[in-house]
Amino acid sequence: MRNLYFLFIGLFLFSCQDKKQEPFGKEASATPEVTENSVEAKIKLGEELFNGVGLCYTCHKPDQKVIGPSIKEIATIYKEQNADMVDFLRENAKPIVDPSQYEVMKTNFSITKSMTDQELQALELYMYSLIK
Incomplete structure (x- = not known):
């Protein structure tokens, strides 16, 4: 009986450890940070x-139009027109690739507007990397 008592005390003390917890609803690694400054990273x-x-993958594929234009088409047009893809993703610029799909894209601006500048630039760089 005495051993059982000490076992319960030990379990109680162990369970009361200070544990760091993320805020409710936040995923552990939803957007990994880039620790390297390399282009590949x-x-x-x-x-x-x-x-x-x-x-983005739900509407855009690398080589084919699905709901929205392909990644290669988007990147090619933005590069040719020297346009700012990040401005568009922040909803600060008008659509230049397929304006007829703009209303569909508008629902995703809540996601892209919550991204950091670093994340949006990485997204843009990824899209440009597919046309090289």
């Missing part, structure tokens, strides 16, 4: 955002 972050939290 930024492209990798952009790809992770595109295929993860950004949900």
Whole structure:
């Protein structure tokens, strides 16, 4: 009985440890930080955002039009017109690739507006990397 008492006290003390917890609803690694400044690391972050939290992959594929234009088409047009893709993703610029799909894209601006400048630049760099 005495051993059982000490076991319960030990479990109680162990369970009362100070544990760091993330705020409710925050994913542990939803958007990984780039610790390197290399172009490859930024492209990798952009790809992770595109295929993860950004949900861009649902409408845009690398080589084909699905709901929205292909990534290569978007990147080519932005490069040719020397336009700012980040401005568009912040909803500060008009659509230049396929204005007819703009209303569909508007629903995603809440996601892109919450991204940092570093994340948006990584996303842009990833898209440009597909046309090289």
